[in-house]
Amino acid sequence: MGYITGRIGGLFSGYNIQAFVENNTIRGRAGGVLDGNDMQITFNNGIITGRFGGLVSGLTPNCILEGNRLHGRIGGDIVGNDILLDLIGDEIRGRYGGDIIGFDCNLNYFIDSGELKGRLGGDLIGFDVDLKISEVSPLIAAMIACVEYDIYREKHENEYRK
Numbered sequence: 001m002g003y004i005t006g007r008i009g010g011l012f013s014g015y016n017i018q019a020f021v022e023n024n025t026i027r028g029r030a031g032g033v034l035d036g037n038d039m040q041i042t043f044n045n046g047i048i049t050g051r052f053g054g055l056v057s058g059l060t061p062n063c064i065l066e067g068n069r070l071h072g073r074i075g076g077d078i079v080g081n082d083i084l085l086d087l088i089g090d091e092i093r094g095r096y097g098g099d100i101i102g103f104d105c106n107l108n109y110f111i112d113s114g115e116l117k118g119r120l121g122g123d124l125i126g127f128d129v130d131l132k133i134s135e136v137s138p139l140i141a142a143m144i145a146c147v148e149y150d151i152y153r154e155k156h157e158n159e160y161r162k
Helices: 138-155 157-161
Strands: 002-009 014-022 025-031 036-044 047-053 061-066 069-075 080-088 091-097 102-110 115-121 126-134
Touching: 002 025, 002 138, 014 126, 014 138, 025 047, 025 138, 036 138, 047 069, 047 138, 061 138, 069 138, 080 102, 080 138, 091 115, 091 138, 102 138, 115 138, 126 138
Parallel strands: none
Antiparallel strands: 002 014, 002 126, 014 025, 025 036, 036 047, 047 061, 061 069, 069 080, 080 091, 091 102, 102 115, 115 126
């Protein structure tokens, strides 16, 4: 059984991630009991589907993993975000969302230790990523990190405007 564990964000803001990988399915939770969401993601023959969050308030991934590239859409056709991630050597680079309302993904994958580390968003407004992964593509783990960062931003957007 594989796993994705760690943190997206700092000590006082962000989400812990605890998920298990078995039979091409990732099941787990990001965040706490009250402020967080479940995830159940399936990946098979390069097709990534499933759900982040609940039936009413949640996001559905519709993505494709082709070699060293993951691309697709998270959410629906109208309310959703495009995602494009590339694994080049040990670096994952890409974008989640559009040119204006979106963020960059700049992560490093350390294959020997199974660590995925780096930054989502910019230097000032963004989150650090510190995950350990096993038995799952680092691109799928990076996709999960991007989605969870976006969910966190949406839930806490009003706090930043105060």
